[in-house]
Amino acid sequence: MSWTWILRGLVVGGGAIGVLAVNGMALGASSPRYPERPVRLVLPFSPGGGSDAVARIVAPKLHEAMGQPWVVDNRPGAAGNIATEIVAHAEPDGYTVLLGFSTALTVNPTLYEKMNFNIEKDFRPVINITAGQYMLVLHPSVKANSVKELIEYAKANPGKLRYASAGIGSPLFLSAELFQNRAGVKLLHVPYKGGGPAAASVVSGETHMIFGSLPSSFPHVKAGRLKALAVTGPKRANLAPDIPTIAELGFPGFEVTSWYGLLVPTRTPNRVVRIIHEETRKVMQIPEVEQRLSRLGLWIDVRGPNEFAARVKAETSQWAKLMKEAGVKPK
Numbered sequence: 001m002s003w004t005w006i007l008r009g010l011v012v013g014g015g016a017i018g019v020l021a022v023n024g025m026a027l028g029a030s031s032p033r034y035p036e037r038p039v040r041l042v043l044p045f046s047p048g049g050g051s052d053a054v055a056r057i058v059a060p061k062l063h064e065a066m067g068q069p070w071v072v073d074n075r076p077g078a079a080g081n082i083a084t085e086i087v088a089h090a091e092p093d094g095y096t097v098l099l100g101f102s103t104a105l106t107v108n109p110t111l112y113e114k115m116n117f118n119i120e121k122d123f124r125p126v127i128n129i130t131a132g133q134y135m136l137v138l139h140p141s142v143k144a145n146s147v148k149e150l151i152e153y154a155k156a157n158p159g160k161l162r163y164a165s166a167g168i169g170s171p172l173f174l175s176a177e178l179f180q181n182r183a184g185v186k187l188l189h190v191p192y193k194g195g196g197p198a199a200a201s202v203v204s205g206e207t208h209m210i211f212g213s214l215p216s217s218f219p220h221v222k223a224g225r226l227k228a229l230a231v232t233g234p235k236r237a238n239l240a241p242d243i244p245t246i247a248e249l250g251f252p253g254f255e256v257t258s259w260y261g262l263l264v265p266t267r268t269p270n271r272v273v274r275i276i277h278e279e280t281r282k283v284m285q286i287p288e289v290e291q292r293l294s295r296l297g298l299w300i301d302v303r304g305p306n307e308f309a310a311r312v313k314a315e316t317s318q319w320a321k322l323m324k325e326a327g328v329k330p331k
Contacts, residue, residue, distance in 0.1 A: 034272050035068040040096045042073050042087050044080030044104050050213070050296070054130060054260050055099055057292045061283040066275075070097075079169060080104025081115060088117035092265035094272035098123070102259045103171055106315040110323055111169045113330035119316070124268055125308035127277045128261035129284055130293050131301035133233030134175050134211040135218065135243065137226040142208050147229050147249045150209075154185035164198035164207040167191045168328055172198060174319060175211030175232050175256040177326045182251050202226060211256070214239055214297030232256040239297055259301060261308055277304065 041059055045051045052074060059070040075083040080101055090096035105119055136147070142161070144150040154161050165172035172195060180187055190207050192198040199216045201207045203225050210217070211232060218239055220226040230246045231237050234255050246254040262280060264273065283289060284302050293300065303311060 034094055034275055035066055037095065038069040038071050039066075039094070040073050041070045041099055042075055042083045042096060043099050044076065044083035044101055045074065046076040047074050050132075050258070051099055051101055051260065053296055054293070054298070057289060058129065058280075058283060061286060061289060062279060065279045065283055079108055079111070079167075081108055081112065084108075084119075085115070085117050087263065088122040088265060090265055092267035092269075094264060094268055094276065096265070097126075097276065098263045100125075100261050100263045102257070102315065103169055103174070103319075105263075105312050107169045107174070107319045107323070109316055110320040111328070111331060119312065122266055123263045124266055124273060125305050125312060126262045126264055126273055127280050127305070128259055128301055128303035128308045128311065129280060130298045131233075131257045131259035132214065132296070132298040133231050133237060133257050134171060135214055135221075135231050135237070135240070136175075136179070136209065136211050136229045136246070137202065137217045137221060138209045138229065139202055139205050139207070140225070140227055141205060142227070144229075145227065147246065150229060151183045151185055154183070154187065158186040159188050161209060162188045162190050162207040164190050164192055164201045164210040166195045166198050167193070169323075170195070171256060171258045172211050174322065176209075177322055178254065178256060179211070179246070181322065181325060182254055218297075237297060238294060238299075259311075261303070273305065 041055055043051045043055055052072070055072045059072055062070045075086055081104070084098060084104060087096055087098035108115065109119055138144060138150070142150070142153070144153045163176045165176060167173065168191060173189070176187060176189070190201065192201060195213060195216060198210055199212045202210045203220055214237055217226060217228070221228040228240065228243050230249060231240070231243055232246055232255065234245070234247070234257070236243065236245060262276060264276070281302055284300050290300050
């Protein structure tokens with residue numbers, strides 16, 4: 001082979017290598033490693049509540065898995081709308097993530113007439129991670145020891161049984177309204193500023209009943225201060241396996257669960273969404289995570305982006321219909 005052909009090959013080859021190198025640099029520039037800095041996990045409620053407890057369990061594990069801190073940022077207010085708006089308008093780069101709560105995502109669009117964001121248009125659901133249910137409990141003075149007896153008593157005394165809630169649109173409110181709707185009874189709603197004061201009102205006898213969270217209600221049941229009749233989820237609670245679900249008691253399809261999931265702004269790159277989804281899915285398989293969530297009355301409920309999005313859409317429609325029937329006016 002002549003030196004001319006050899007030199008020509010080197011020039012062409014070198015050119016090809018140069019092109020590959022440039023393309024490789026461009027590819028690297030457009031696909032940096034994620035995450036390269038701390039991730040901000042925005043919560044819709046104050047420290048000490050359910051969202052905060054879930055975040056404090058999951059965030060450190062995501063730090064371990066991904067090599068960067070997940071910084072919990074509590075932004076309470078407007079039933080979760082403040083936190084949701086922050087993330088909706090954040091840079092879509094995967095460094096601002098919402099720990100979404102069920103009612104903030106599915107009830108607020110009906111409850112609030114004006115919001116500066118749209119759940120369906122401004123967010124990408126990444127992964128649903130955990131869920132919990134509620135327990136129907138009564139003050140001991142109520143002459144009913146089963147759901148059947150409660151319905152009979154309520155029908156004989158329409159509007160006299162007072163139920164406590166954490167306010168219109170809360171899961172406690174939705175549970176009671178759905179129960180009234182399905183059972184054909186009339187109860188009197190007494191709203192409080194939070195689930196804690198609402199539960200305390202039933203213990204004191206100020207109100208008669210509540211669909212309370214398991215952690216706040218079950219200790220009072222064990223102490224004899226409240227009577228437990230049923231739970232609102234699709235299955236019995238591990239904390240109270242002897243208490244039936246409302247669905248078991250003649251109301252098929254009755255289900256009220258609260259759930260938590262991660263969402264990001266709509267234009268977040270697919271690659272980043274996949275990383276968050278996969279790493280979070282692995283974290284939710286850690287036995288310690290499951291055990292700690294179980295103590296809060298929660299169970300692992302992992303759903304991918306499509307199933308998570310479908311859940312948000314279906315429940316938004318369900319609660320909008322219920323609140324319209326209950327005569328709830330938008331704020």
